[in-house]
Amino acid sequence: MMPAYCPEGSPPGERALYSALQSAHGTDGWIVLHSLGIADHVRQVEGEADFVVIVPDRGVLVIEVKSHRAINRLADGLWKLGNDAPTARGPFQQASEAMYSLKRFLGKRGVDLRSIPMVSAVWFTHVRARTTLPSTPEWHDWQVLDSEDLRNGAAPSVLRTLDEGAKHLDDKIRYFSYSGVGPDAAMSARIASLLRPRFEIATVAGDVRRARNTELITFIEEQYLALDAMADNLAVLFTGPAGSGKTLLALEAAQREIAQGHTGRLLCFNKLLGRKLSSDLAGPAGLTVGTLHQELLRISGAKVPPAAGAAFWERDLPEAALEVLLDQPDLAGDFLIVDEIQDMVSDPYLDVLDLMVTGGLNGGRVLLFGDFERQAIFEPGEGRRLLGTRISRLSSHRLTANCRNLPRIGYQVNLFSKLQPGYRHFRRQDDGVDPTLVPYRAGADQSPLLVQAVRALRDEGYELNEIVVLSPLRDGSTAQTTPDSWLRQVLHPADDRHGRPGQLLHTTIQAFKGLEAPAVVVTDLDHRLVPGFESLMYVGMTRATDRLFAVMESGTARIIVRGTP
Template identity: 25%
Template sequence: MAQYFGLGSDVPIEDSERLVADSLRQLPDDYFVLHHVAWQSRRNGREGDGEADFLVIHPRKGIVVIEVKGGGIDVVNGRWFSKDRYGQSHEIKNPYEQAIASKHALVDWLKGDLAISNVGIGHAVAFPHIDAVPPLGLVASKAITWSRADLAEPRKVVEGVISHWGLRANLSAQDTSRLLKLLAPTVTVRRTLVSISASSSNELFALTAQQVEALAGLRSVRGGLLFGGAGTGKTVLAIARAQQLSNEGFRTLLVCYNELLGDQLHAQFNDMKSLYATTFHKLCFQEARKAGLTIPSSPSAEWWETEAAELLVEACATNGAEFDAIVVDEAQDFAPSWLDALRCLFGPKAEQPFYVFADPRQELWGRNWANGADWPFTHQLTKNLRNTSPIAERICAVFQSNDHPSGVNGPAPMWRDLENPKNPEVDVIAVVEKLIDEGFGPKNLLVLCGTAKTASRLRSFTVGPYSFGLWGGNGIAAETIARFKGLESEAVVLLLDRSDEANIEKMLAYVGISRARAVLAVIGSGKQRNLLNWSYSAAVKSK
């Protein structure tokens, strides 16, 4: 049987594509079949983007691009119509023209981005719901037109297309492996959400079908918004998309707002020439220095909010285009003017890849990041992949959302009423001592506070054999919720020591709770317990 690469699942959702997939699987084992493929290239004055329902690849015989059209077909005066199961007629694009466009885009992409030219590419159109396809015009010769009956003999019809187009190929094992790695929509990536637990920071995991579908969707458009709740894998997908773009030859920028997350991403990709990761404001400083612009020695709050973006735009006029693609993580922390300023890094180029990942529930700074935005592609993630189900249920309870937990069991989160409001470190130390007794330590335990004042004061204390310190240093880290946003720890002690307007309090708690993968202890008042719907049993289930 052929080696089959599907979109998150071995069984396509559409019946027409399922019938074609079932047929193509029966090809000999030296064939590769890819379902729902999309690719992009640096344009440089040419069109290189494309997508195909199926690709059939043989290292010695070539590549066949297959367009699938389900239902019945009518062609009236050159216009194409498809009939659905209810007999309703809908105008559609000419599938042969679609297949030809995909074929030419793939040829350009292989030559330009993979430097592969020793492979012939042909195309065909499959009508899996039609027993006998009538003549459809000069572009629809019998050899490249498949009916339901033809699908019963997949090797015969595929080799008929290869013969019709006179295809040949000379793909080495390395060429084939490189091609499949970039085109196959099933993706496995290194877990790159920063973890204090060394044992889990290098864990490998396969993306869920929902994530693979989102990633494939992003590959078929040049801009889009992917949003979801805490723990749904947005940063993982942002990193995966940035890596894809880099591997495909784009000079790629991966940018976020949070300093700790930015530092970790920068260190992770420091050795990659075509992928640069940083924070928005560090990028502003860097480009301004490169352009020789004046940077204030003590920037004001107004400078951070508005003038930094203006300085970036000014610097771009001097420095020119710096990147071919941009991926923005934690975009809810950005102002619209910041996102506009980032586009200046493309220079005069149009339609460069620009992707945004966000969680509206974590919009702590009130910058109205999505104000006036119009995204060509949007996709929502709803399955929590970071937290155990008991913690995920507490996350859902805050805003009574319908996200789906991971299905991974774990201990119930703990709540401790704050007994010492004037000296909350007493309560924190009591909880941390219990977790130390149960085997936790600096590598997998973190304390999060609502205010910088409390976090700083906590760092003057010791607990058991450990001191409290900054994240990334020695001892048990004590950080603020806002500073740690975007990161995670195996165990978190969350101190709700900040009193704000109710919605801000809920957002901060939501962010803090979601940082804990497996063990969570929350210290707060009875009022805060009610505000967070702690007793609420979320009607969620694993999906």
């Protein structure tokens, strides 16, 4: 399918046909072009073909799609489709003109169409047009497809139309199918590349980086509405999937509170994110920035014991900080802002957060940001319900637009992670490059695949320090164990530093939660290796702003892509 997703705003009939063709069986080798612009149109200044379906050894079908639920031919011969104004140029004429425009274009570029059936048809996706449209010399019966064809199978309907079209051409053109009909696989690819060529316009790498950074820090209308919600409500929970701008809003919220002369805290759960937030907001008096655990250590004065386990972090440390906060109520701030709240929704953590803000969680200035769909990888469960019991006046504001990822990454995340409702709106403009799924055999060394991915990104102009390698494995990841000498030289743990020139950073998906990188390679994607695999995969894939490589075990890939083992 070209493009690999159906663009937002496409008419319902086009979306329905796109989905039907995308999921159709028996279409190996087919090439489907959707919404193909025609600059040199035979009739108009410019035009468009809704779909061009190229089927090897069968032909090329140009389809005009009509989504209308009412079709009328008026007494004066004008077409009346739904609520559209009457027009003398009917859908069959539109389809024919698009087809002849493309034939002329291909002919000028040396494509021999003498034995390639290239025909047009109209697909009425919401009505039973085949049984209701009368026979007329203006079109052939086989050029009509309708809702029943869509329901019974898009692929058989396309093949039927091509076969009938080829038979018609064979009756009219002598020796048309004498030696068989095309196009073959090579010619199919050539036709597709001529109609929708891939191309690259070189830009200076620095300009690309500046443009990306500008895109990622500019608020859109939805974020402005969220900021308004901050001002109008004392306690707000902002929810949304990865990439919807929650951390960006948390930073802005902290700056606004400090600008008003207030004091308080901006806390998160993830250590690397805490360091980034501290770096981004270094300096303002009256603002404490860091992770929840860092703040609990600071308040309590406790020391981390050797080999500290979950009991220390989740019970002992909160209890120690709670005792200090009860004895020193002046440690509470005017506001409390928490990012990654989905990982802190437990009674011990909420007890200490309650004492960190004047008025407590239920009466103080509290702004919470979280993703309760798939990012609660540390403490899944009924987090929102528990928050509701602690903050009775908590208002909720949902963020839906993806501000981070290019659309093709977001749509791939929808597919792989089965997000409901999933990403629908994207702020950034797509650049036409699909994420890459790289399968590997269970137990095999993934190093060659990782090298291949990194070199492909380097060839695109990405520096090593713009690429991050992630894994769901805390121990034994490909980056940790690779025998490849070049990888061992350039790979460095992310830990507490930004990538320096020539360094390729690696870390776990869990540690990189809340952060992003221009290019991400996720390795060790095997659903049998870690619990909560789909959540981890979702978090890992959504870290990439521009380029994504997913190195996935073959069986897992089959399950994810096809939904079956």
